[in-house]
Amino acid sequence: MSQEILEQLVASEPTPGEQHFPPFEATAEIEALADERIRHYPESQLSAVLPLLHIVQHHFGFISKEAITWVANKLEVEPIKVTSVVTFYPGFRQHAPGKFHYRVCRTLSCAMGGSYELMDTLCEITGIDRSKLSHHHPIVVSPCGNYSVEFAECLASCGTAPVCLVNDDFHEGVTADKAQALVDSYKP
Amino acid sequence: MSEIQYLPGKEPHPCEHRLIFKNIDRQGWDTSIETYMADGGYDQLKKALTMEPQAITNEVKTSGLRGRGGAGFPTGVKWGFIPPGNTKPVYLICNCDESEPGTFKDRYIVHQDPHQLIEGMVISAFAVGAHTAYIYMREEFPEAAITMEKAIEEARAKGFIGKNINGSGFDLEIWVHRGAAAYICGEETGLIESLEGKRPYPRIKPPYFPAALGLYMAPTIVNNVESLCHVKHILEMGGEEYAKLGVERNTGTRILCVSGDVKNPGYYEVQVGKLTMGELINDVCGGPKDGRKVKAVIPGGSSSKILRADETFKIGRGDDAKEITFWDIQLDFDTLAACGSMAGSGGVIVLDDSRKMSWVLNNINHFYAHESCGQCTPCREGSTWMRKLSDRIVDGSANPEDIQTLEDVAYQIDGKTVCAFGEASSWPVEAIISKFRDELIAETSENNKHLSKEQLQREAYLAQ
Numbered sequence: 001m002s003q004e005i006l007e008q009l010v011a012s013e014p015t016p017g018e019q020h021f022p023p024f025e026a027t028a029e030i031e032a033l034a035d036e037r038i039r040h041y042p043e044s045q046l047s048a049v050l051p052l053l054h055i056v057q058h059h060f061g062f063i064s065k066e067a068i069t070w071v072a073n074k075l076e077v078e079p080i081k082v083t084s085v086v087t088f089y090p091g092f093r094q095h096a097p098g099k100f101h102y103r104v105c106r107t108l109s110c111a112m113g114g115s116y117e118l119m120d121t122l123c124e125i126t127g128i129d130r131s132k133l134s135h136h137h138p139i140v141v142s143p144c145g146n147y148s149v150e151f152a153e154c155l156a157s158c159g160t161a162p163v164c165l166v167n168d169d170f171h172e173g174v175t176a177d178k179a180q181a182l183v184d185s186y187k188p
Numbered sequence: 189m190s191e192i193q194y195l196p197g198k199e200p201h202p203c204e205h206r207l208i209f210k211n212i213d214r215q216g217w218d219t220s221i222e223t224y225m226a227d228g229g230y231d232q233l234k235k236a237l238t239m240e241p242q243a244i245t246n247e248v249k250t251s252g253l254r255g256r257g258g259a260g261f262p263t264g265v266k267w268g269f270i271p272p273g274n275t276k277p278v279y280l281i282c283n284c285d286e287s288e289p290g291t292f293k294d295r296y297i298v299h300q301d302p303h304q305l306i307e308g309m310v311i312s313a314f315a316v317g318a319h320t321a322y323i324y325m326r327e328e329f330p331e332a333a334i335t336m337e338k339a340i341e342e343a344r345a346k347g348f349i350g351k352n353i354n355g356s357g358f359d360l361e362i363w364v365h366r367g368a369a370a371y372i373c374g375e376e377t378g379l380i381e382s383l384e385g386k387r388p389y390p391r392i393k394p395p396y397f398p399a400a401l402g403l404y405m406a407p408t409i410v411n412n413v414e415s416l417c418h419v420k421h422i423l424e425m426g427g428e429e430y431a432k433l434g435v436e437r438n439t440g441t442r443i444l445c446v447s448g449d450v451k452n453p454g455y456y457e458v459q460v461g462k463l464t465m466g467e468l469i470n471d472v473c474g475g476p477k478d479g480r481k482v483k484a485v486i487p488g489g490s491s492s493k494i495l496r497a498d499e500t501f502k503i504g505r506g507d508d509a510k511e512i513t514f515w516d517i518q519l520d521f522d523t524l525a526a527c528g529s530m531a532g533s534g535g536v537i538v539l540d541d542s543r544k545m546s547w548v549l550n551n552i553n554h555f556y557a558h559e560s561c562g563q564c565t566p567c568r569e570g571s572t573w574m575r576k577l578s579d580r581i582v583d584g585s586a587n588p589e590d591i592q593t594l595e596d597v598a599y600q601i602d603g604k605t606v607c608a609f610g611e612a613s614s615w616p617v618e619a620i621i622s623k624f625r626d627e628l629i630a631e632t633s634e635n636n637k638h639l640s641k642e643q644l645q646r647e648a649y650l651a652q
C-alpha cells in the first residue's frame with residue numbers, strides 16, 4: 001500500500017473531544033521525553049516506536065498525521081513503518097476521545113458479571129448513542145466532548161468483574177448500579 | 189520474622205501455600221525497596237551473584253519449575269537452549285502481557301510487589317548471561333508501568349541494576365516496554381516483533397525459537413512474570429526442596445485465578461496438584477451461588493477446553509489407569525492434559541446452570557475474532573466466520589447445520605496456523621460443541637431449517 005492511500009486511511013476525523021487536547025506540537029518537553037525513551041533501545045531505534053506513540057497519545061489524546069511524521073523523523077524510518085504500527089494496535093487512537101475515556105471490559109467473566117449492562121448505563125448517563133458503538137466504530141464520543149466509551153478485552157481482573165478503566169484509573173466491581181457514582185466522581 | 193498479617197477480608201485461605209503472593213494484600217506492605225529489603229529482599233540476588241551461572245540454571249532444572257505463562261514448558265530446560273558458544277548478546281524478556289481471558293495473577297505482582305519481580309529477573313538474567321532485559325507490560329496496566337519504573341530506579345540506586353551489580357562485575361539494564369492493547373503480543377514471537385517496533389506478527393517456529401533467534405535475531409529468553417518470581421524462591425529453598433512442593437513433574441506452587449459463578453472468586457496460591465477441582469470450587473471458593481449448580485468449568489484461560497461438571501475421565505495408562513469424576517480432577521498440568529484440557533495460565537472460569545453455552549461461546553468467539561493478528565488465512569478468516577456463526581446461534585437465526593459448519597471451521601484452523609493462537613481460538617469451539625451439542629442444536633430453529641435470514645426475508649416479501 002502506498003503512503004498516500006495509508007494516509008487517507010488514518011486521516012483523523014474531528015470529534016467533540018478535541019477541545020480538551022492541544023494540537024500536536026513537538027515541544028522541547030516532548031522531544032526530551034522521546035530522547036529518554038529512545039535510549040532504552042541501544043540496538044535499534046525503531047523499537048522506540050511504541051513508547052513514542054504513547055507519549056504522543058498521552059499528551060495530545062490521539063495520533064495525528066503530523067505526529068506520525070514526527071515519530072518517523074525522530075526514529076529515522078519511513079512514515080509508513082509508523083503508520084503500519086498505529087493502524088494495527090487497538091491501543092492507538094486516530095481521533096480524539098472525550099475528556100474522560102471509559103474502557104469497559106466485555107470479555108467472559110465481566111460479561112457474566114454485567115459489563116454490557118454497565119456499558120448501556122454509562123452511555124445513557126453520558127448522552128452517548130449506544131447504537132453507534134460497533135466493530136467499525138470502537139470509540140464513541142459524547143456530543144459535549146466530555147465522555148467517550150470503548151469496549152476493552154479482558155483487563156486481567158476477572159475476579160472482581162465487571163471492571164473498567166477511566167483514562168488511566170482502574171475500577172473494579174462496577175456493576176451498572178454504580179455507574180452514576182463513577183461518572184459523578186469525574187467532574188468535567 | 190514476625191507473623192505476617194493480611195488486610196481484613198483479604199486473608200489467604202488456609203489451603204494456600206504462599207511464596208509468590210506472600211506480600212500481596214499484606215498489612216503494612218508497600219512497593220518501596222526499603223520495605224522489600226527489611227523483609228530479606230535482594231538477599232537471594234546477592235547469593236546468586238556469588239554462584240556460577242550454570243549452577244543457578246541447574247537449581248532451576250532440579251526444581252522442576254514449569255512456565256506459568258501457558259504452555260508449562262520447563263524453565264531450566266528452556267534456558268539451556270541458548271546455543272553453546274553463542275557470541276551475540278543475550279536478552280531476557282519478562283512477559284507481562286497477561287491477556288488470556290480469566291487470568292489475573294501477574295497484575296498483583298507488578299502492582300504490589302515490583303521488587304520481587306526485579307530480583308527474580310536479575311537472578312535469571314545473570315543465569316542466562318543477559319545484560320539487557322525488558323518487561324513487556326500490557327498497555328492496560330498504566331499504573332503498574334509507573335510502579336515498575338520507580339522500583340527499577342530504586343534498585344538502580346542501591347546498585348542492584350546497572351553496572352557492576354553489587355560489586356560482582358555483572359552488568360544489567362532493565363526497561364519497561366508498554367504494549368498497545370493487542371492480545372497477540374502475549375505470544376512470545378509476536379511480543380518480540382512488537383518490541384522490535386513492528387506489527388506483532390508471530391514468527392514461524394522452527395526456525396524462530398526465541399532461545400536461538402529472538403529479539404534482534406539474538407538468543408532471547410521469554411518468561412512469564414510468575415515464572416521469573418519463582419526463580420528467587422527456588423534459590424532460597426534450593427531446587428530439591430522446592431521440588432518437594434506440589435506433585436511429581438508438577439512442582440512448586442501456582443496461583444489459580446477463579447472467576448465467574450462462585451461465591452468467592454479470587455486468587456489462590458496453592459501447591460500444584462494438591463487440590464482437586466471439587467476442593468477448589470466448593471471449599472476454597474465457597475461453591476456455586478445459592479440455588480445454583482456448577483454446569484461447566486474452563487480450567488486454564490479461555491482457550492483451554494471446557495469441562496462439564498457431570499463428565500468422567502479415563503486417565504493414566506496400564507495399571508495406573510482409572511476413571512475419575514470432574515470433581516476429582518487434580519489441578520496440575522498433566523492431569524488436566526489427560527482430561528483433554530490444559531492448566532494453561534491458571535485462569536479458572538466457573539459457569540453455573542443459569543448460563544447458556546451459545547452465549548458463552550459467542551463471547552469467546554468475539555474475543556478471538558477481535559484479537560487475531562490477521563497474518564494467516566485460516567485464523568483470520570476462520571475466527572471471524574466462527575464469530576458470525578455463533579452470532580446467529582445467539583440471535584436465533586441459525587440452522588442446525590450451522591453447528592456442523594462451525595465445528596468444521598474450527599477443525600480447519602486447528603494445527604494449520606503460524607502460531608498457537610489458531611488452537612487457542614478453535615479449542616473452545618471444538619470443546620463446547622462436542623460437549624453441549626444438544627443444547628446448541630435446541631437453540632437453532634427447526635422451522636428455519638433450510639432457510640437463511642435472507643431467504644426468510646425473501647419469503648416474507650413474496651407472501652405479501
Ligand SMILES: Cc1cc2nc3c(=O)[nH]c(=O)nc-3n(C[C@H](O)[C@H](O)[C@H](O)COP(=O)(O)O)c2cc1C
Nearest residue numbers: 255256257283285286287374375376411412415608
Ligand atoms: C496467543 C497466545 C497468547 C499468549 N499470551 C501470554 C500472556 O499474556 N502472558 C504470558 O506470560 N504468556 C503468554 N503466552 C505464552 C508465551 O508465548 C510464552 O510461552 C510464555 O511467555 C513463556 O513463559 P513461561 O515459560 O514462563 O510460561 C501466550 C501464547 C499464545 C500462543
Ligand code: SF4
Nearest residue numbers: 561563564567605607
Ligand atoms: S494463528 Fe492467528 S494470531 Fe497467530 S499468526 Fe496466524 S493469524 Fe496471527
Ligand code: FES
Nearest residue numbers: 105110155157158
Ligand atoms: S474478563 Fe474482564 S477482566 Fe477478565
